[in-house]
Amino acid sequence: MQEQEVTSTMGRNALHQDILKRWQKKQKLTLSEDLKDILTLRFDGEVKFNEPLSKHTYIKIGGPADAYLKPRTIEALKFALELAGEHNVPYTILGKGANTLVKDGGVRGFVICLYDALSDYEVLEQTDDHIDLRVSAGMPWKKVMQIARDLGAADFAPLNGIPGSVGGLVAMNAGTPVAEIKDFVRSAQFLTKEGEVLELGRERLKFEYRDLKMPRTQFVLSVVFRLTQIKTPEEVEQEMKPYQEKRVNTQPLEYPNLGSVFKNPQPTHEKEVVATAGQLIEEAGLKNVRVGGARISPKHGNFIINEDNAKAKDVLTLINLAKDKIKNTTGIVLETEIKVIGEDPES
Ligand SMILES: Cc1cc2nc3c(=O)[nH]c(=O)nc-3n(C[C@H](O)[C@H](O)[C@H](O)COP(=O)(O)OP(=O)(O)OC[C@H]3O[C@@H](n4cnc5c(N)ncnc54)[C@H](O)[C@@H]3O)c2cc1C
Structure with a gap:
């Protein structure tokens, strides 16, 4: 009898410990009321708490951000970074969310989105054979395509239709x-997490296949493009x-999607012919496979579509299935x- 009581007391203690740990984790990771007040009163831009990121991603999937921030100015962006530093809050950078899958439990800390926020442009130089165009990082690519067209520069034509x-x-x-x-970048301006603005010429930018090597806490602020195909x-x-x-x-553009989910395998030497990720997925018989509300597109093997209220976990299951x-x-x-x-999400 005594032994039973001891065991159940230990069980209760373990349960309490578990609840306490979860509460502490939550306290540490969610935003204090003070911080929320500062953001509401002093941040120059859009502020939303507990904002579903499914509203801000192209595939329309994603749990809530503790705070979703859209700065109106670079000063506002710097202010957000200062607050994040002072209050030890993590932050994540988002554009249009066209290549981003947000998990169902959402994102802790600030999600700072520049899309359609910092979005001006300036023609720095225009001659008979080239145009130098500076564009802010938040400008929708579609608008950049229109500006280039109106200036009579054809360079971006192959990138027509890329959302972001x-x-x-x-x-x-x-x-x-x-x-x-x-191919078109002459220089780019960055904001570091310490609030320092850096301008780097193209020779210092470490571009790779579908990547630019840079700290993930660093913002691209603006880019200078050199356009030479004048028509x-x-x-x-x-x-x-x-x-x-x-x-x-x-492409299955009639459904919310993520663009190409996988990178194409790269040849190890010039003459090697390698299958694309889409071809590999098709050859593996995985086109049209559905998990929950997500499906590998029957139109393009490298696209996963949100067919019916899909969750990130459905998409991730399909990704792992294809990889395996x-x-x-x-x-x-x-x-x-x-x-x-x-x-x-917490279970
Ligand atoms: C229908 C469709 C077609 C697509 N076709 C193509 C294609 O042909 N070629 C191709 O390459 N891609 C394609 N994509 C993928 C996507 O359009 C690109 O990757 C695009 O560059 C994503 O831009 P975004 O603003 O949406 O970035 P997000 O998805 O918001 O972010 C992507 C990454 O960039 C980082 N990031 C965003 N903004 C900044 C910033 N200001 N400073 C620093 N980091 C930042 C984010 O932190 C994240 O790591 C396609 C996507 C879709 C949905």
Whole structure:
């Protein structure tokens, strides 16, 4: 009898310890009321607490951000970084969310989104054979395409139809087999987590296939592009068209999606011919496979679509299924192109 009581007391203690630990974890990671007040009263821009990130990602998936911030100015962005430093709060950078999967438990701390926030531009130089164009990081890529067209520069045509912000395209070195964003970058301006502004020339930018090597806490603030294919706006429009048409014909644009989920395996030497991630997925018989509300697109093997209120866990299950099957059948290890952020929900 006595022994039983001791055991149940220990059980209760363990339960209390567990509850206490979870509470402490929550206290540490969620924002204090003081910090929320400061943000509400003094942050120059949009502030939303407990904001579902499914509203801010292209695939319409993702749990809440403790605070979702859209700064109106660079000063406001610096202020957010200062607060994050002082209050020991983590922060995550988001553009349009076109290549980002947010887990169902959401993101702790600040999610700072520049998309359509810092979005101005300036023609720095225009001659008969080139145009230097500075664009802020939050500008939607679609608008940059229109500005370039109106200026009569055809350089960006192969990148027509890529959704995202300038900052996101540069951070991802977005592109196609025909061209990548790095081909046009002359310099880029960054904001460090200490609030320092750095301007780096292209020779100092470490672009790789679908990546720019830089600290993940650092913001791209603006980019200078050099455009050299000078034509008339009508000619540029004609050059842009087929690229968008190809997307409509080959990508499942009628559903929320993430773009290419996996990077294409790269050849180890010039003459090697390697299958694309989409081809590997198709050959593995995985097109059209559905988990929960997510499906591997029947139109394009490297796209996962949100067909019916999908959760991040559905998408991640499909990703792991494809990785495992392709590794087991071909030995190729697929690497994700998308960025996965946030945490799983507490069970
Ligand atoms: C239908 C569709 C088609 C696509 N086609 C292509 C394609 O042809 N080629 C291609 O390369 N991609 C493609 N993508 C993927 C996506 O469009 C690109 O990766 C784009 O660059 C993402 O920009 P974003 O602003 O949405 O970035 P997000 O998804 O918001 O962020 C991506 C990464 O960039 C970082 N980031 C964003 N902004 C900044 C900033 N200002 N400073 C520092 N880091 C930042 C984020 O922290 C994150 O790590 C496609 C996506 C979709 C949905």
